[in-house]
Amino acid sequence: MRLLRPVGAVVGAALFFFPIYIVITGMLKPASQIQASPLGLPTAPTLENLRAVLGREDGLFWSSLLNSVQITVFSVVLLTLLSAMLAHYLVRSRASWTRPALLVLLAGLMIPPAVILQPVTQVLDLAGLMNTMGGVVLSNVAYYLPFGVFVFAGFIGTVPVDIEEAAAIDGASRLKVFWLVVFPMLRPASASVMIFLGVWVWNDFLNPLVILGPESGTTVTVGVYRSVGEYSTNFGTLYAFSFLASLPVLLFFVALQKQFVAGLTAGSVK
């Protein structure tokens, strides 16, 4: 009876993990072995599939990796700064319009991207930002702003206001108070905002697909999608592409596991 729990847990987890096992082993097998024994361990591991993706003649993997990194870094940095500032302003300001403003923002958490995508493309088109990375970054910043504000606003409520007032009395400007006093105190909230948004923006598919369009390059997720057709007969290569596209978030997850869970629970238990 004592063994029931660990054995049950391990068996359950193993069944659950099965698809990922198939990807990792499949990626290391030559095509013939994937067909012959899909379940077995790779008897003669090969890096051919990974090499085929990394060494593609059109450089699809590397160019989409570069695009994904740029879009994610710019989006996350902008989002963290803007949503921290906005949340701080909305929570601390005594003006009567800030509470409704906060509620309108939070309602934005629920809007499915499909509802607004068409007009977003028209706004970006008017601004000359369609088919540019800037357009993708901008739409990410707008779309995910409510989440950032939501996390920061919850956190700012727990930080004492006295320190800020003391700094203001000492003659620090508003911006200085925010940058030197408030922002450093928000570090735990910043960490969870950056982790979440980093993963979401990296995994985003619809926005980069539509806004970047076919001519101006792809992100890794769009790259995976585009290569589905080409590799339809060669799952080893498709697995390798999927794996490489997910590798950055997976490494990120392994490195920051504690913060991941802490960030998730900080947002959810509240």
Next chain:
Amino acid sequence: MYGLLVLVPIVWTVALGFTDKTRFAPSTEWVGFGQFERLAGNDQFWLVLKNTFVVTAVVVIVPNVVGLAIALLLDRETRLYRLLRSVFFTPVILSGIVVSVIWQSLLRPDGVLNAVLADLGVSSAPRWLADPRMALFSIAGILCWQMLGFCVVVYLAGLNAVPRELYEAAIVDGAGWWRRFSSVTWPMIAASVTINTVMLLISGFKVYEHILVLTNGGPGRNSTASIAFDVIEKGVRGDRIGSAAAEATVMLAIIVLLSGVVLRLLQRREVQL
């Protein structure tokens, strides 16, 4: 900027819903509720709406229930259980596209899953993605697989926050396992239930890339298309912008209404504590 790229588009979408705009038409006219009337009379729209509700219902219920069961199973602080938590969490951080690509290779007629079933002696395996009635549930199942880890981790955090004294007191009072769960655990993790339900509701409702990769809305016409999929197909990839906008407006109304009702219901349970 939020205004320009989120609020304006929402209003714009709703407004477009009252026009007959198409991408290449020279002029656009207001048609009042015409688009909505046409949707109401269109079987395909009702089918897409039904699909969305089926997927959302499965996705709200299954990971919530299974996730809670797994969280109860894994609620121990040893290295093994911590490792298993990460196993369950991994699909959460994978992109929908990658998850769909993986499952597509597993669920093909000659895919890995059917090979395993054949080895187990199942001769007529289901046609996971090719059978119109099966495919919708395959997609919902994959979404459940992806979201399960999220629920597990949120429930574990909720369980972790339950004061140990309550359990000790219950044991002293002679409460059995079920009694302890229903009288102590369940009410104490109300906040986790709220978070999970709302998250699942939203992710079920906006499902798009799984459908695109796995079935492209088929087999047949729209047998697995969701409302988000249909809106994108019509309005962004196709050119029936007015019709898509009307549909998006319906979608917006449903999600606002539904999350409002669910939040109200679940939070009332929290307050009563």
